[in-house]
Amino acid sequence: MKGDSDEALMLSYAKGNAKSFEALYGRYRQPLFGYFLRHVSDEATANDLYQGCWEKVIAARGRYRRRSPFRAWLFRIAHNHLVDHYRRGRDASPLPPELADPDADNPGEEIDNQVRRTRFLAALATLPEEQRDALLLRLEGDLGLDQIAAVTGVGAETAKSRLRYATKKLKEVLGV
Amino acid sequence: MSPTSRKHEKNRDPLVPDEVRAAWREAGAPEPAELVDRAVLNRARAAVESSTPGRPWSFGWPHTVTTAAVLVLGVTLLLQLRDQAPGVSQPPPPAPASRTVPADAVRTPPARDSVSADEPVPDRMLRAPTPEAEAVRDEIDPAASAAGISRRQDVIEQDAAPAAPAEQQPAQGTRLLEEALLKNEIEIESADVEHRARRSQSEETDPERLLAEIRRLLDAGEFEDAREALARFRLAFPDHPLPEDLATAFDAP
Numbered sequence: 001m002k003g004d005s006d007e008a009l010m011l012s013y014a015k016g017n018a019k020s021f022e023a024l025y026g027r028y029r030q031p032l033f034g035y036f037l038r039h040v041s042d043e044a045t046a047n048d049l050y051q052g053c054w055e056k057v058i059a060a061r062g063r064y065r066r067r068s069p070f071r072a073w074l075f076r077i078a079h080n081h082l083v084d085h086y087r088r089g090r091d092a093s094p095l096p097p098e099l100a101d102p103d104a105d106n107p108g109e110e111i112d113n114q115v116r117r118t119r120f121l122a123a124l125a126t127l128p129e130e131q132r133d134a135l136l137l138r139l140e141g142d143l144g145l146d147q148i149a150a151v152t153g154v155g156a157e158t159a160k161s162r163l164r165y166a167t168k169k170l171k172e173v174l175g176v
Numbered sequence: 177m178s179p180t181s182r183k184h185e186k187n188r189d190p191l192v193p194d195e196v197r198a199a200w201r202e203a204g205a206p207e208p209a210e211l212v213d214r215a216v217l218n219r220a221r222a223a224v225e226s227s228t229p230g231r232p233w234s235f236g237w238p239h240t241v242t243t244a245a246v247l248v249l250g251v252t253l254l255l256q257l258r259d260q261a262p263g264v265s266q267p268p269p270p271a272p273a274s275r276t277v278p279a280d281a282v283r284t285p286p287a288r289d290s291v292s293a294d295e296p297v298p299d300r301m302l303r304a305p306t307p308e309a310e311a312v313r314d315e316i317d318p319a320a321s322a323a324g325i326s327r328r329q330d331v332i333e334q335d336a337a338p339a340a341p342a343e344q345q346p347a348q349g350t351r352l353l354e355e356a357l358l359k360n361e362i363e364i365e366s367a368d369v370e371h372r373a374r375r376s377q378s379e380e381t382d383p384e385r386l387l388a389e390i391r392r393l394l395d396a397g398e399f400e401d402a403r404e405a406l407a408r409f410r411l412a413f414p415d416h417p418l419p420e421d422l423a424t425a426f427d428a429p
Contacts, residue, residue, distance in 0.1 A: 013224070021220040025213075033208040047212050054216040056414035058223045063413070077414040084410060087426055113202060120199040138191055139200050145191060153417040160191075167196050176195040 006070035014061040025054070028074060035078055035140040039132060040085075041125045053081045075141040076151040079133065086129060116174065123173035131166035134159055383413045387422065394425050402426075 001009070001023050012020035032053065037046035056077050064073060124132060130152070137148045149159040189197060386409045393402035406426065409416070418426075 013220070016224045016227075018221045018224050021224075022217060025217065025220070029213070030205050030207055034206055037206045038203075043206075043209075046206075047209050050208050051212050051216055055219060056411070058216075058220050059411060060414050061223070063415075068415075073415055076417075080410065080414055080417065083418070083423075087423075116199065117203050120203055135192070138189075139197070153420075163191050167191075167193055170196045170199070171193060174195060174199055176193075 007066050010061070010064050010070050010073075011066060014064055021058075024070070028071075031140040031142070032074065032078060035075070035136050036082065038121070038124055038136050038140065039082055039129075041121070045085075049081060049085055053078045056081060069147070071141065072143060072147045072151060075137055075143060075147075078141075079137070079151050082133070119173055120170065123170050127166050127169060131162045131169075134162040135166040135170075138163060383409065383416045386412065387419060390422060394422075 001019065004012070004020070004023070006024060006027065009020040009024045013024065033046060033050050036049040036053070037043065040046050040049065057074060060077070064070070124135070127135070133152060134148055137143045137151060141147075143151065145156055145159055145163075148163075149156045152159060154162075188194065192200075386405065390402050390405045390409065393399075393405055403426075406418075406422075409418075
């Protein structure tokens with residue numbers, strides 16, 4: 001089971017093997033949660049989204065086909081789930097105070113790791129949704145450009161320019 | 177170029193600069209709540225336990241055999257009770273003459289002679305059918321009436337069991353039969369509902385059909401129904417992108 005591909009595990013789960021799901025879950029637990037948390041910046045909402053996404057995976061298990069890589073399939077479901085979330089309440093989640101003003105507590109201080117981390121997350125949270133999504137699909141989902149394009153329903157060039165804008169802004173914030 | 181820098185070059189992500197990737201790594205790897213982990217895994221287990229291999233077995237031949245057994249029991253009871261059921265029709269009372277016939281003169285072998293003499297006959301079988309039931313049977317099979325007279329005569333000689341329990345029995349039997357049939361009907365009905373639900377679920381195999389339905393609802397101004405259909409679509413096809421026209425329609429205030 002350890003050496004099985006994601007696709008084999010998913011197909012095995014679809015046939016009724018719950019152990020296969022556990023193995024698959026272990027592999028994607030962290031990146032999928034990271035994808036949601038970095039999007040909404042709120043742990044409770046991220047947990048809700050994360051759980052809802054897996055429930056959709058479970059419900060759609062019978063429709064999974066080997067021809068699509070599991071990773072791309074999973075993140076496509078996650079992306080759609082997130083879009084629905086944004087659509088439901090345009091308010092999204094307000095930025096936590098530490099992200100809204102990352103330098104408030106340390107004015108003039110040297111940027112240490114913690115501040116750097118906070119700044120990065122704040123900058124990530126203020127990116128336009130599409131750019132943040134493209135970047136997180138790359139960083140958390142480890143998807144290629146074509147897969148990002150397919151998941152988000154745009155052309156490869158659009159996906160590429162979204163990534164470029166996102167990384168440019170982050171580099172500016174980080175001062176690199 | 178040194179091997180190290182070549183390796184570094186090879187590992188470089190052309191899409192995300194190293195600095196951004198490093199900052200992302202520093203931000204840590206968040207994990208979901210333990211309760212959520214458990215909830216998801218339980219859900220995953222329950223989903224396969226309640227559907228795949230167990231289900232066809234539990235709804236397979238045992239279900240069929242149970243249904244058949246209940247039906248056979250029901251029909252048997254019905255046939256037995258038909259002879260005893262009061263008020264099936266209102267036949268004339270039995271002719272008094274039959275009571276005066278000497279027992280020896282009419283004692284012909286009973287119709288159920290195929291039963292061995294050694295075989296104990298249930299008391300219920302020996303009990304006299306009601307006159308109404310006799311009349312119904314005579315209508316169906318006049319040839320059996322002679323045997324019927326004989327049996328009735330036996331009962332007269334025995335000064336048979338009191339009438340009340342004999343009358344109660346069919347009523348009780350009928351109730352049991354009704355209950356059995358009702359139970360069977362409910363089982364069949366619930367199996368049918370489940371079957372229909374499964375069929376309707378399997379019918380939702382074409383995302384375009386559901387999308388067309390959503391468009392139709394939107395065009396008709398039935399936004400609530402359209403939202404419900406969208407929810408169904410998302411449930412059935414979580415990995416299917418929503419076409420732009422629909423995404424715009426739902427995003428619009």
